[in-house]
Amino acid sequence: MDTSIQTDLETFRTETRAWLEENCPTSLRKPIKSAEDYFWGGRNPHYNSDDQKLWFERMRDRGWTAPTWPTQYGGGGLSTQENKVLLEEMAKLQCPTPLFSFGLSMLGPALLKFGNEEQKAQYLTEITHGKVWWCQGYSEPGAGSDLAGLQTRAEDQGDHFLVNGQKVWTSYADKSDMIFCLVRTNPDAKKHTGISFMLIDMKSEGVSTRPIKLISGKSVFCETFFDNVKVPKENLVGELNAGWSIAKYLLTHERSMIGGIGDVRNEKPLFQRAVEALGLENGRLSDPVLRTDIARWMIDQEGLMWTIERTTDESKAGQPIGAKSSFFKYYYTEQNKLKYELLMALEGMDALAWGEEYNDGKLARDFCRTKGNSIEGGTSEIQLNIISKRILGLPG
Ligand SMILES: Cc1cc2nc3c(=O)[nH]c(=O)nc-3n(C[C@H](O)[C@H](O)[C@H](O)COP(=O)(O)OP(=O)(O)OC[C@H]3O[C@@H](n4cnc5c(N)ncnc54)[C@H](O)[C@@H]3O)c2cc1C
Known part of the structure; x- marks a missing residue:
């Protein structure tokens, strides 16, 4: 340099x-x-x-x-x-x-690329100033991995769109002010080509949410319903029926975020407590199986962090991350799951405790949360499909 x-x-x-x-x-x-x-x-x-x-x-x-x-x-x-x-x-x-904020990690980058000047001036400034809580309206009961199969309909009514349909797994929908949403604007076109990207105020008449209760007792997910919701024409981002490109671009940012791009954490102290608890023999962790598993994880993690750093440098030099975001999304979230498997194994029965003296069950909760990590933003299987097709060039 x-x-x-x-x-x-x-x-x-x-x-x-x-x-x-x-x-x-x-x-x-x-x-x-x-x-x-x-x-x-x-x-x-x-x-x-x-x-x-x-x-x-x-x-x-x-x-x-x-x-x-x-x-x-x-x-x-x-x-x-x-x-x-x-x-x-x-x-x-x-x-x-x-x-x-999902405004910072997802919507913002998409607006910077596809939004018009009015949309950028209004929404980006609101996002940086923390004025609006955004949620993501992509998944539907029949459209998760097959996202382009979405059915929520937005009909052109001259001076506005009329939106009807349902989203699901909308994180924090019940707390959000606005939703960035994929809607079908041309039901006759091939599925990828009839989709538009729209911004909808959650306080609009006809929008309702229903929390989905999780096993942890919490409810960050919601079902989101649109019942004859009027959406102003200026809330369309990009061209009508050209929302799929925006959707994909936004997903590369979501996957980069979930995939650890920008992560600068030092994971080494994580296993320190376990090392202290299990004890060392001749400077090595006494349990040979755990020792090997931790060593393998740490080597893989080191490689991942270097690869993230190299890719960040490449993107700085003008090479977009694009489909590589799927690689990071896949590997980082699988590593994360493995990390918590190891931490749980190291802590033994204590790992399952939820009381005050056990840090309010943080480890067990974090362990459970990692399972959703390889589903949100597209499952691991879907990332492998993208990697094989778009990075390795294998036949579909
Ligand atoms: C923590 C979390 C937060 C989320 N937040 C949001 C949100 O805020 N907004 C939002 O819109 N969505 C959100 N989602 C939803 C998420 O995007 C979907 O769950 C995900 O895309 C998978 O869709 P699905 O649940 O319908 O599963 P399905 O698509 O039904 O998949 C079921 C299983 O089949 C496999 N599968 C499906 N198709 C293929 C294929 N072609 N090849 C190989 N295997 C396949 C999948 O990998 C999976 O194992 C969230 C999910 C989680 C877990």
Whole structure:
């Protein structure tokens, strides 16, 4: 790398670290236990503490809720390298992400590429300022892996669209203000070509949600119903019936996010507790089977993290991640499942405990959550299909 860029980055690192030290409240610098620990934004924002509000506002004012987005939309205008430095320094100090939002991770990138200027100015700024809670309306009862088979219908009524249908597994629909949605606008066209990408206000007349209760007792999923919902024409993103390209582009971002792109975590301390509990013999973990499994996992993880780093560098040099996002989505989520299998095995019976003294069952809950990891954003089987077809070029 050019030495002047290197020096600039080192200066940026020093300044960033100092700013974070000064501005991130110490009460927030601890591991995130669950999704409820995040600030999600929205029209009726809920902060878990005054410090969380302060931290969000300070990061927002610096443009660091969306560090790489253009400053005109409230982003930070950082380069990918600067963003990586920021994430590394935040991880070192355990600074939480100031805003967790599907607007940031999914809709925003799609609007930056496909939205018109009015849509970018309005929605991107609302996202960076945490003003709107977005949810994702893709899956339907008959359209999950076969997403293009979706049936929710949007009919052109002259000055608006009339939407009817049902979505399912809509995470946080009951808390969201807006939904980015795939709808069928031409039922006569081949299935991929009759789909449009639309933004719908969840407070519109005719929108309703029904939470789906999970085995954990929580309900982040909902069924979402559209019953003669009027949607303004200006809420169509991109061309009519050309929504499939937007849907796919957004999915590459969702899969990159789930697949660990931008992740700078150091996983080594994870197994430390287990090592302490099981004890060492001649400097090695006493159980040979677990020792081998952990070593194998760590080697694979190291390889994955280097591959993520290389791909991030390639994308910085102008090579889009595209179908490679499926590789990361597949491997990262399978590794994540394996990691929790190992952690559960290491903890033995204690791993199943849910009481206060067991960190409120965090390990068991996280273990259960990893199972959904390889389903959300497209299942592992679907990612393998994409990898074989679009990366390896194998016949369909
Ligand atoms: C935690 C979580 C959060 C989610 N959040 C959202 C959300 O916010 N919004 C949203 O729209 N959706 C969301 N989903 C839904 C998710 O996108 C779907 O569950 C996923 O796409 C799979 O669809 P399905 O459940 O209908 O399973 P199906 O498509 O019915 O698949 C069932 C099984 O068949 C396999 N299968 C299907 N087709 C093939 C094939 N061609 N080749 C090989 N195997 C195949 C699958 O791999 C799977 O094992 C979420 C899911 C989870 C788990």
